[in-house]
Amino acid sequence: MAASLSPPSLRPSLRPYSARLSPPSPAALFLRPPTTGSSDHRRPLRISARSTPVMDPTLKGGAPLPAVPTVVDVDLGNRSYPIYIGSGLLDQPQLLQRHVVGKRVLVVTNTTIAPLYLEKVTEALTVGNPNVSVESVILPDGEKYKNMETLMKVFDKAIETRLDRRSTFVALGGGVIGDMCGFAAAAFLRGVNFIQIPTTLMAQVDSSVGGKTGINHPLGKNLIGAFYQPQCVLIDTDTLNTLPDRELASGIAEVVKYGLIRDPEFFRWQEKNMQSLLARDPSALAHAIKRSCENKAEVVSLDEKESGLRATLNLGHTFGHAIENGIGYGQWLHGEAVAAGTVMAVDMSHRLGWIDDTIQERVLAILQQAKLPIAPPEIMTVEKFKDVMAVDKKVADGLLRLILLKGPLGSCVFTGDYDRKALDETLRAFCKC
Incomplete structure (x- = not known):
């Protein structure tokens, strides 16, 4: 049974x-993890978690300063990138804007996340930055849609809106969205820049980091994809409040x-x-x-x-x-x-x-x-x-x-x-x- x-x-x-x-x-x-004092001749790491101390917790006039994110660096030479971790990071537009290449952005999200965070992300990408235009494609939510048919909707939107090689794709959602958006970014015009904004704990601790992208096949999970690193990963822990x-x-x-x-x-x-x-x-x-x-x-x-x-x-x-x-x-x-x-x-x-x-x-x-x-x-x-x-x-x-x-x-x-x-x-x- x-x-x-x-x-x-x-x-x-x-x-x-x-x-x-x-x-x-x-x-x-x-x-096994390296032990203290062990001899390890692999290339040196630059893995770090850092945050800048805030001496004064308020701005002039009593307004609170924005939270300073913790930053974990992924060391991949000239493809290295930061992982920003903290509360209220979607309210700090400079974090996203510094990683946008060109003037065109495509936000890839789903029907669950779009009503919650699409407007906020669009504002973070454009506030004080009028030269940037943002398109969006809203996909159905769920692992069963992590397939070639759904992926084509991303390409359709990118081609219909005439995005070019200096465009930036933004993945806004959980692991399914991150994997599909990253794969689309790897394949569209043979590679455009992309940013990960994971909104689930699963994506924040695992799938958004490391550049694994792809889709499922009826015969197996994640069998079609590419290794393709993001420009940054922005983890706003406040998004877990709606999880x-x-x-x-x-x-x-x-x-x-x-x-x-x-x-x-x-x-x-x-x-x-x-x-x-x-x-x-x-x-x-x-x-x-x-x-x-x-x-x-x-x-x-x-x-x-x-x-x-x-x-x-x-x-x-x-x-x-x-x-x-x-x-x-x-x-x-x-x-x-x-x-x-x-x-x-x-x-x-x-x-x-x-x-x-x-x-x-x-x-x-x-x-x-x-x-x-x-x-x-x-x-x-x-x-x-x-x-x-x-x-x-x-x-x-x-x-x-x-x-x-x-x-x-x-x-x-x-x-x-x-x-x-x-x-x-x-x-x-x-x-x-």
């Missing part, structure tokens, strides 16, 4: 664990990921502050966004096009993408599918003998605390998982590579060198057939 798909249940589905299997050969890619609780929880799944794969101190902070995040405490959300962006920026700076290290940011995503595709795009939110996928990846890691019981228990506890699912829906079968995972982007030479935890909290591997029995056992543990 099929389980209800919206909202997903927290159905536990764990069977007894099999005997521990032998660890992979040294050929597997082993990844539904379910969307907020979905974003937390990506926050948890950073702690598991590379930042154990951040994970421990999450365990202590999860209720504050769910209650939308501004300082807790600001810290979670900042620390997530710092982690993502560092990884992207070292491995922009996902040759190895960056793949670890996809913990749980191979299983999660299979869930999204298998039940139909949009039935579960991306973070919900990733949460269940993370539990499956952790289960497999435990079966392989790569992590201890404590890590597995902590993962289950924090995801349940965040009100995220810890198992796929019952309609997902072993065969469905295998069919979709066979066309995952991380397949190389016919071999499915996975991100799995290994060792202490904050360490992981990206490898195809694992015992296939463990994968089969994990799939059977979470699927009825």
